[in-house]
Amino acid sequence: MRFCMERDKQKEEGEKKMLYVAMLSIIDQDLNAKVRPAHLDYINDLYKQGKVVMAGPFTDKQGGLVIYKADTQEEALRLAQADPVVKEGARTLELREWSPLNFPLG
Numbered sequence: 001m002r003f004c005m006e007r008d009k010q011k012e013e014g015e016k017k018m019l020y021v022a023m024l025s026i027i028d029q030d031l032n033a034k035v036r037p038a039h040l041d042y043i044n045d046l047y048k049q050g051k052v053v054m055a056g057p058f059t060d061k062q063g064g065l066v067i068y069k070a071d072t073q074e075e076a077l078r079l080a081q082a083d084p085v086v087k088e089g090a091r092t093l094e095l096r097e098w099s100p101l102n103f104p105l106g
Contacts, residue, residue: 017069017071018069018070019053019069019099020068020073020076020077020080020097021068022066022067022093023063023065023096024065024086025063025092026061026062026063026091027091027092028089028090031088032085032090035090039085052066052067052069063091073097080093081093
């Protein structure tokens with residue numbers, strides 16, 4: 001609920017940033033374990049800058065998801081590709097623009 005209220009406030013203030021979902025699937029477990037600390041530092045830094053809304057692992061331990069806030073898809077792609085787990089080849093990247101719905105629906 002808090003997230004939806006924040007989105008409403010952003011709309012009222014005229015913020016034009018979009019949300020992008022990065023699906024990060026692990027393709028090399030050993031390499032992923034090695035670069036994971038750098039990945040966490042990178043995501044934390046982007047969160048502090050307001051460029052990451054939320055992130056977390058999948059429960060099957062095969063990867064995770066990061067939600068970026070960016071002006072353009074190109075900016076979001078640049079941020080996602082600079083993630084150490086992507087840059088080093090430990091995970092694949094699938095990036096999608098996302099438009100969350102406000103509740104109640106209808």
